[in-house]
Amino acid sequence: MLVEKEPSTWKELQNCVGQVFRDIGFEVLVDEKDFQLRGGDTVNLDVWAKDIELPTMPTIHICECKYWKETVPKEKVHAFRTVVSDAGGSVGYIISQKGFQEGAEQAASQTNINLITWDDFQQIFEEKWVKSMYSQVKDKIDSILNYINSRYLSNDFKGEGEKYLKSIRILGRLLSLQSTFIYDLIKESKYPLKIVEPDGTTQEFTNRKKYFTELLKIVESIKQQFEGIVGRKID
Template identity: 40%
Template sequence: MIFDDEPQTWSQLQNYVGKMFTECGFETEVSKVVELVRGQKEIDVITQDLRSEYKPTILIECKFWKEKVNQEIVHSFRTVVNDFGANLGFIVSKNGFQSGCYEAAKNTNIRLVSLKELEAEYYKKWLQGMVEKYMPYADKLFPYWDYTGTKMPNDGGKIDFEKQQLIFSAYKPICAIGPSDIMLPPLGFIREYPIIVPIIDDRLIQIGEKSIETDRQYFDFVEDNKERALKHFKILYRE
């Protein structure tokens, strides 16, 4: 899944939803006040997929209630979605929905979901967005570990092959990012966890190891190490 933990407050739930759509590559705003037919209304999350053919606009209402959401909320939100002219609306509830909600949402453009259900629906787009975000960093590293060996140090000398393999192992989560990440099976690459990587210092010596257990940890690792990986390859190649 996209998130490793559950939000603990309403604001966290709202921010998780906003973060997910932002990482999908959608144009997203959190807590946006919009003009409707009957006046102003604050929308928890408003997002638009500008990369798709029809550029759908989606409104999301977040409910961090102890009790289940009632059908009055569904009727009210359906009016907001229609007045705004959105293509789709989600109500994300921490503790589910009363039975009448599903009848109220039937044959409408309103979807009733938990956060995990929303994550599952947008997981593929999220993965695509994350891969596209970090692909340029993987491309920068490619010449340094490419097996064809076309990359040479500036001074014309040799490099330590064992050090090269150590750096590659340490930053393989970045090096491995590629188009196959967003393809469907059987062509697509399915990441298996845990992924164990060595931790190295600026002397290019291993000082420990790290276990990556989830997709969120994977891309957090990439974010935290994208510049450090290039730095260490440049040290090896004496650049």
């Protein structure tokens, strides 16, 4: 699961969709009122997300979230096709809790509109999401290790044995975290995911979002500890 808690309302569904896009690194608007369409009309959009990986050719995703007790009729698909086109969307997704009525699939056939469930949405973006979350953790770890490699031994702890020993303990925690993190990636994130401390303390996760959130929290804590020892920010 790419969020900490399954959505149980329309509002939660659109917020979850928006959060997944944000975690990937997209520019995101959620519950955008009076979005300007071509021709001057306005519309309310549930989720608008722009993939800026290729700035000269951004992909714009527009999502309509339907946490209805009924299936979505084809008329909604026709209307949404017009919205996506007039809003400059590259691709549109209607994300339905209960599925779609007969005729809706045909209305979306051979168009840029995808009729999906919340689980489908997570599967579509899972690879990008994992790659992005991995990069966030790796970048934080690398920023600390790069600092150590470039300045740590030669400058910051000369003649300060207590600081040196404290920093070694913190470094040991970071390297332990890094090794279990890499192992989880090698085994392709099969559950449970684990965070193992040097003293053997282990946290297990069956939720990817909670796993990566806790990893980022711990690495940030380690970074702050190093900054407290050296008395400066680690860039």
